[in-house]
Amino acid sequence: MSNTLTALTSLNPDQIWVEVSLLQIEQAVASEQKYSYDVARSIALNNYLALDAFLNWLKIESGIDEQPKVWPSLDSLPSIWEFVNGTAIDLGNTRIVLIPSDEIDTQEFCVPAEWIDIPTWAGDYYLAVQVNTEDHWLRIWGYTTHQKLKQAGQYDKLSYTYSLEQDFLIEDLNIMWVARSQGGDRKVALSSLPRLSQVQAEGLLAQLSQKSHYSPRLKVDFEQWGALIENEKWRQHLYDQRTQPVLVHWSQRFENIFTLGWQAVEDVFAPSEIIPVLGSKNLEPEKDANQKAIASIISLLGPHHDELLRRQAAGVLGKIGVGNSQVSIALTELLHTAREEKTRWQAAMSLGKVDPNNPQAGCQKAKLVDLGMQLGGHSIALIMAVMPKSDNEIGILLQVQSSEVQKNLPPGLKLRLLSESDEIIKEIETRRDATGRGKDDCIQLAFGCSQGTRFGIKVTCNNASFTESIAT
Amino acid sequence: MAMIEMFSTHAKINDSNGHLISWIPDRELEVNMIALLQSDPNSNEESWAQYFVSNFDTNLLASKHISAYLERVAVNAAQRVHRRLRNFQQYTQHQYEIFDVLQIGLLITCTPQRFFKTFNQKRPLKNFVHTTMERKIDEILCQQMGQKRLSDWGLLRYTTQKLLQEALHDQGYRQPQHLLAYKCFRAIYAPQKTTGQRSLQPPTDKQLQEMANLYNMKASDSTADQTHIHQLLSECVQALRKYQKIRIDSIDVSGYREGYSPHLSDIDPLCGFQEGSLIIKERILLSSQLMDSLSKFLQQIDQSTDNYLLLRYGVQAVYASIARIFNVDGTTIYRRCRLGKRTLLSQVAEWANVQLHITASSEMIEEMNALLDECLIHYYQDLTFRLVFKQAWQQLGQQRQILLRLRYFWLKNEAAIAHELQLDESQVRSGLESGTQELAAVLRNWIQQRLTVPSNLLNPLAEEILDFVKTLTAKYTTP
Numbered sequence: 015m016s017n018t019l020t021a022l023t024s025l026n027p028d029q030i031w032v033e034v035s036l037l038q039i040e041q042a043v044a045s046e047q048k049y050s051y052d053v054a055r056s057i058a059l060n061n062y063l064a065l066d067a068f069l070n071w072l073k074i075e076s077g078i079d080e081q082p083k084v085w086p087s088l089d090s091l092p093s094i095w096e097f098v099n100g101t102a103i104d105l106g107n108t109r110i111v112l113i114p115s116d117e118i119d120t121q122e123f124c125v126p127a128e129w130i131d132i133p134t135w136a137g138d139y140y141l142a143v144q145v146n147t148e149d150h151w152l153r154i155w156g157y158t159t160h161q162k163l164k165q166a167g168q169y170d171k172l173s174y175t176y177s178l179e180q181d182f183l184i185e186d187l188n189i190m191w192v193a194r195s196q197g198g199d200r201k202v203a204l205s206s207l208p209r210l211s212q213v214q215a216e217g218l219l220a221q222l223s224q225k226s227h228y229s230p231r232l233k234v235d236f237e238q239w240g241a242l243i244e245n246e247k248w249r250q251h252l253y254d255q256r257t258q259p260v261l262v263h264w265s266q267r268f269e270n271i272f273t274l275g276w277q278a279v280e281d282v283f284a285p286s287e288i289i290p291v292l293g294s295k296n297l298e299p300e301k302d303a304n305q306k307a308i309a310s311i312i313s314l315l316g317p318h319h320d321e322l323l324r325r326q327a328a329g330v331l332g333k334i335g336v337g338n339s340q341v342s343i344a345l346t347e348l349l350h351t352a353r354e355e356k357t358r359w360q361a362a363m364s365l366g367k368v369d370p371n372n373p374q375a376g377c378q379k380a381k382l383v384d385l386g387m388q389l390g391g392h393s394i395a396l397i398m399a400v401m402p403k404s405d406n407e408i409g410i411l412l413q414v415q416s417s418e419v420q421k422n423l424p425p426g427l428k429l430r431l432l433s434e435s436d437e438i439i440k441e442i443e444t445r446r447d448a449t450g451r452g453k454d455d456c457i458q459l460a461f462g463c464s465q466g467t468r469f470g471i472k473v474t475c476n477n478a479s480f481t482e483s484i485a486t
Numbered sequence: 487m488a489m490i491e492m493f494s495t496h497a498k499i500n501d502s503n504g505h506l507i508s509w510i511p512d513r514e515l516e517v518n519m520i521a522l523l524q525s526d527p528n529s530n531e532e533s534w535a536q537y538f539v540s541n542f543d544t545n546l547l548a549s550k551h552i553s554a555y556l557e558r559v560a561v562n563a564a565q566r567v568h569r570r571l572r573n574f575q576q577y578t579q580h581q582y583e584i585f586d587v588l589q590i591g592l593l594i595t596c597t598p599q600r601f602f603k604t605f606n607q608k609r610p611l612k613n614f615v616h617t618t619m620e621r622k623i624d625e626i627l628c629q630q631m632g633q634k635r636l637s638d639w640g641l642l643r644y645t646t647q648k649l650l651q652e653a654l655h656d657q658g659y660r661q662p663q664h665l666l667a668y669k670c671f672r673a674i675y676a677p678q679k680t681t682g683q684r685s686l687q688p689p690t691d692k693q694l695q696e697m698a699n700l701y702n703m704k705a706s707d708s709t710a711d712q713t714h715i716h717q718l719l720s721e722c723v724q725a726l727r728k729y730q731k732i733r734i735d736s737i738d739v740s741g742y743r744e745g746y747s748p749h750l751s752d753i754d755p756l757c758g759f760q761e762g763s764l765i766i767k768e769r770i771l772l773s774s775q776l777m778d779s780l781s782k783f784l785q786q787i788d789q790s791t792d793n794y795l796l797l798r799y800g801v802q803a804v805y806a807s808i809a810r811i812f813n814v815d816g817t818t819i820y821r822r823c824r825l826g827k828r829t830l831l832s833q834v835a836e837w838a839n840v841q842l843h844i845t846a847s848s849e850m851i852e853e854m855n856a857l858l859d860e861c862l863i864h865y866y867q868d869l870t871f872r873l874v875f876k877q878a879w880q881q882l883g884q885q886r887q888i889l890l891r892l893r894y895f896w897l898k899n900e901a902a903i904a905h906e907l908q909l910d911e912s913q914v915r916s917g918l919e920s921g922t923q924e925l926a927a928v929l930r931n932w933i934q935q936r937l938t939v940p941s942n943l944l945n946p947l948a949e950e951i952l953d954f955v956k957t958l959t960a961k962y963t964t965p
Contacts, residue, residue: 020806020816021571021631022628022631023805023806023816024570024571024804024805024806025567025570025571025624025627025628026621026624026628027570027804027805027820051674052674052675052676053672053673053674053675053676055676056676056677075817075821077821077824077825077828115646116644117644117645117646118629118636118644118645119625119629119645119646119649120625120628120629120646121646121648121649121652122646122647122648122649124646124647157848158848159847159848161847162848170669172666172669172704173669173673177647177648179603179604179648180625181603181604181618182604184848184849184852185621186852186855188824188827188828188831188855189831189848189851189852189855190848191828192828192831192832192835192846192851193835193846193847193848193851195832195835196835196839196845196846196851197845198844198845198846198847198848198850198851199847199848200847226696227674227693227696228673228674228696228700229673232673232700232703232704233703
């Protein structure tokens with residue numbers, strides 16, 4: 015312990031003082047990259063340090079044997095810290111909420127209303143943690159209860175926080191442990207927040223996923239906000255939407271993958287069959303009817319539907335939902351809930367048409383393959399689709415199909431994936447039926463790779479071949 | 487006499503006789519206190535303090551009495567805090583003399599209404615004042631240590647809203663726009679340097695524009711631009727800078743309605759007083775029941791923990807000093823003492839549950855904790871007195887006993903004692919010195935044998951042991 019910290023500890027011996035190393039601070043800083051605005055990064059830093067210090071203290075110093083559990087999970091914490099300060103830890107049936115701050119004075123303790131008024135978030139005890147990264151320490155200078163905050167706290171309706179003056183906090187955590195064992199601290203009963211419909215939620219998500227320099231919680235009234243963020247799926251979705259700017263570069267990057275000769279798929283193929291829209295054969299309906307059509311097709315994406323139907327619905331939405339934010343949200347959702355990779359691909363491709371700048375949108379292009387007389391009059395196209403998978407990974411789908419509608423590929427046609435040194439990594443070949451004619455209308459290879467990978471595509475038929483080199 | 491002095495004298499730092507503190511009587515308060523004591527001669531320190539706190543909002547004299555009382559608390563607290571800090575002074579950038587810490591403590595006594603803001607009158611006042619005074623001094627020192635190297639924007643960023651609100655109010659800013667601008671600032675501006683430098687750069691034009699946009703969204707009919715926001719925030723910084731300078735609010739001009747300050751003896755002294763007495767009596771009963779149970783609990787703890795608690799609660803040593811005696815890490819002592827205390831507190835809570843049929847909340851346990859602290863202090867002081875001090879006291883001789891009681895129980899200074907006993911001041915001083923040192927030596931010897939440590943390891947506790955002598959003399963000896 016540093017001498018300054020020892021001096022401070024001697025002033026307040028009943029408080030918990032923890033030294034924070036430079037390494038810990040650096041690790042905390044490294045985790046800051048997952049947030050979309052400065053204050054969120056600062057919140058994440060403080061919470062990261064507070065959580066780490068508290069868990070260590072709990073394990074080594076506290077004399078408490080129970081295993082703590084971070085709520086809802088360690089992986090979910092960024093989706094909380096992006097929006098609100100605080101970290102919850104469950105110890106048995108008790109929820110302890112750490113509220114760190116880096117202010118120099120401790121005149122007041124300020125708790126975001128999420129931790130008090132959202133029933134599934136509310137804590138039993140709230141710990142005031144002062145973080146000082148300059149002098150490399152933090153301290154827990156007191157605690158309070160849900161009841162105290164709710165009944166004696168000053169509610170700020172502009173910033174959605176409850177505040178208590180310093181003197182209302184109890185300094186000694188020993189008291190908390192004993193009170194907990196006695197069971198005398200009861201949370202104030204809370205009423206449920208108003209339920210949001212899917213449409214309302216999607217509207218809010220669309221509104222709040224727009225990047226801003228402050229937490230989106232300040233943009234809407236608290237009841238709506240609380241209902242939205244309480245839903246783990248919606249909260250994660252909002253976080254994903256707000257925090258993946260780096261993937262925007264992916265769509266630009268994808269454009270660079272496709273060199274001269276690659277065209278839009280629609281320019282190479284005739285339009286594919288679409289599912290008839292309810293009661294209407296007109297593919298250019300009025301706006302309201304279009305909205306209804308979109309809404310009804312979106313409902314077909316639900317996880318309880320057959321996967322083929324979901325895939326087809328995604329394909330249709332890619333055509334009729336261009337620029338529609340609800341379609342964008344629904345397709346992004348499908349990316350996460352799809353049961354088959356094919357469905358994921360379809361979702362990514364449709365998203366690429368509907369919302370090209372979406373960080374999760376895919377991109378596909380086609381190129382006509384010239385194999386001369388060897389194809390016996392067949393005209394074939396190579397399609398390459400690219401889809402972002404994670405920070406540095408992309409998914410690639412290679413397809414060969416006839417450029418003519420409902421025509422099978424010739425038998426013995428091979429599609430090969432080659433390494434940078436021309437070694438065959440994967441290969442697939444078209445089949446022949448009993449009469450010796452081609453049986454497959456499409457062959458494909460799918461794989462993942464990291465950014466910067468180079469590979470080759472080779473299409474061969476008899477002795478003719480077509481090769482394409484790709485750099486991601 | 488002690489009661490009169492407690493509520494009617496003011497501290498003078500560093501008097502001409504070389505004493506750190508001397509106590510100067512306030513004639514107005516003295517006269518009033520004598521009159522009050524005549525109306526109820528049996529009430530004790532706790533009762534009178536509670537009474538003054540109940541009335542200080544409407545009566546200037548009550549406020550002055552409680553302020554005088556707080557000065558004694560502040561002096562004791564400041565001395566304890568300085569003693570704790572002194573061991574580490576050479577390692578900190580800020581150097582605090584005892585006078586500095588005393589000044590901080592006495593400053594706190596100037597605003598009794600603020601001091602007692604969170605005081606619950608159903609709870610013991612004495613515990614509250616001692617704990618709160620020390621805590622407030624600690625926090626001011628902590629805060630001062632942290633305020634080095636703060637730029638204007640760092641000051642604004644690292645200050646709580648409450649402190650800013652006080653500063654704005656102090657400078658005459660009553661409208662809400664400054665606080666709203668601050669909230670927008672806090673929502674958008676964050677330190678760029680993640681290494682924790684507190685000297686921060688000003689917000690950029692873009693950030694100021696974002697703050698203006700948020701400000702206009704939150705305020706009705708507002709069209710603030712970045713210039714306006716910058717101005718509001720700058721005024722916040724200026725208010726904070728001015729508020730940092732130490733001011734003393736005169737008790738005579740703050741917070742009283744003109745034309746309504748009846749003399750305290752005109753107020754029915756039992757008005758609102760009887761209830762306080764009942765609570766105190768109930769508490770005394772609770773304490774004595776608790777003491778019986780506590781003695782049994784303490785007889786069951788292990789010897790090491792018992793020794794640590796003796797030093798912590800009897801001698802009032804800090805964890806770091808205790809650690810040096812046993813040549814262990816300070817955190818080891820801290821952990822053992824805290825776990826030992828928690829076990830005792832759990833047993834107290836269980837006892838209350840069984841005997842009093844209450845399921846204790848945090849606030850009740852906090853109260854029990856304060857009671858437990860008192861009981862532990864009493865237990866170890868009583869133990870020390872019975873086992874060693876009493877006999878040593880009896881061997882002192884009558885004259886030195888009288889000198890020590892006049893000094894430590896009646897709180898008279900040497901001049902007053904010399905006058906009362908018709909002695910030379912130097913004789914008084916010599917008698918006090920030798921008596922105190924003799925008793926301290928006996929105590930030290932006993933502690934050393936009980937702890938089985940070399941004598942020199944107790945050197946850092948010399949002052950604490952002297953204080954222990956004074957406390958035992960004041961509390962346990964009889965005339």
